[in-house]
Amino acid sequence: MDYAISMNHLTKKYNEKTVVDEVSFSIKKGELFGLLGVNGAGKTTLIKMLCCLISPTNGQASILGYDIKKNQEQVKEIIAVSPQETAIAPNLTVRENLELMAGIHGYTKKEVKEKTANMIANFSLRPYENQKSKKLSGGWQRKLSIALALISEPEILFLDEPTLGLDILGRRELWALIEKLKEKTTIVLTTHYLEEAEALCDRICVMRDGQVKAIGTVEELMFMTNTENFEDTFVKIVTKEELV
Numbered sequence: 001m002d003y004a005i006s007m008n009h010l011t012k013k014y015n016e017k018t019v020v021d022e023v024s025f026s027i028k029k030g031e032l033f034g035l036l037g038v039n040g041a042g043k044t045t046l047i048k049m050l051c052c053l054i055s056p057t058n059g060q061a062s063i064l065g066y067d068i069k070k071n072q073e074q075v076k077e078i079i080a081v082s083p084q085e086t087a088i089a090p091n092l093t094v095r096e097n098l099e100l101m102a103g104i105h106g107y108t109k110k111e112v113k114e115k116t117a118n119m120i121a122n123f124s125l126r127p128y129e130n131q132k133s134k135k136l137s138g139g140w141q142r143k144l145s146i147a148l149a150l151i152s153e154p155e156i157l158f159l160d161e162p163t164l165g166l167d168i169l170g171r172r173e174l175w176a177l178i179e180k181l182k183e184k185t186t187i188v189l190t191t192h193y194l195e196e197a198e199a200l201c202d203r204i205c206v207m208r209d210g211q212v213k214a215i216g217t218v219e220e221l222m223f224m225t226n227t228e229n230f231e232d233t234f235v236k237i238v239t240k241e242e243l244v
């Protein structure tokens with residue numbers, strides 16, 4: 001089996017508090033993988049370790065075979081992250097934001113123009129390309145944020161609550177976009193919207209208190225918990241000590 005991400009006893013402690021606790025699981029290439037859990041479960045901390053933004057206290061993880069501690073440069077080349085807080089420059093236009101990001105990745109002037117044009121086309125940003133990004137609606141800002149993360153053509157994309165605060169139409173539009181990325185890109189997505197996880201994710205990991213409580217497809221998790229809707233499944237996993 002070809003894995004995109006493998007974690008082995010990955011642990012993060014802040015002082016004496018363990019916020020990610022011996023996490024061990026793998027994500028397959030091309031998978032759209034959901035990380036769920038109540039507030040403070042450790043999802044963002046786990047993602048930050050996998051993106052080499054913070055270092056683990058213990059344990060290991062590898063991204064397409066590259067160790068997150070020993071091969072940070074290679075890891076950073078193959079991943080991209082669209083963080084919870086939208087990572088766009090508010091006073092630059094949509095086009096300028098994309099060009100800036102492509103420039104940061106070291107592309108030549110010609111490549112910067114080409115990549116920017118592709119992103120504008122793929123994300124239907126043409127009507128907004130000369131608008132300052134702070135004037136975009138929340139939904140378009142989120143789309144731009146994902147376009148910025150994708151400009152380097154990463155093999156693995158981390159989406160931390162990509163649809164936070166969007167209305168249902170905006171959310172569905174983004175779902176369609178994320179669906180289109182599937183297969184070509186391995187995606188790790190965190191969300192508090194259970195219907196989003198249900199609609200998009202191939203497999204889901206539910207975390208609580210830094211630990212993995214359950215992993216599987218929606219159907220497998222429902223079967224494991226003997227529940228009939230995914231909200232009950234989630235509640236059972238995050239509240240019960242042991243699963244039936």
Ligand SMILES: Nc1ncnc2c1ncn2[C@@H]1O[C@H](COP(=O)(O)OP(=O)(O)OP(=O)(O)O)[C@@H](O)[C@H]1O
Nearest residue numbers: 014017019037038039040041042043044045046192
């Ligand atoms: N830099 C830090 N120093 C100390 N504690 C931290 C730090 N960053 C996170 N934590 C703690 O680690 C725990 C896990 O936080 P994390 O942000 O990973 O959770 P989360 O599952 O992403 O939550 P949310 O759903 O609210 O985004 C929390 O108790 C948080 O307070």
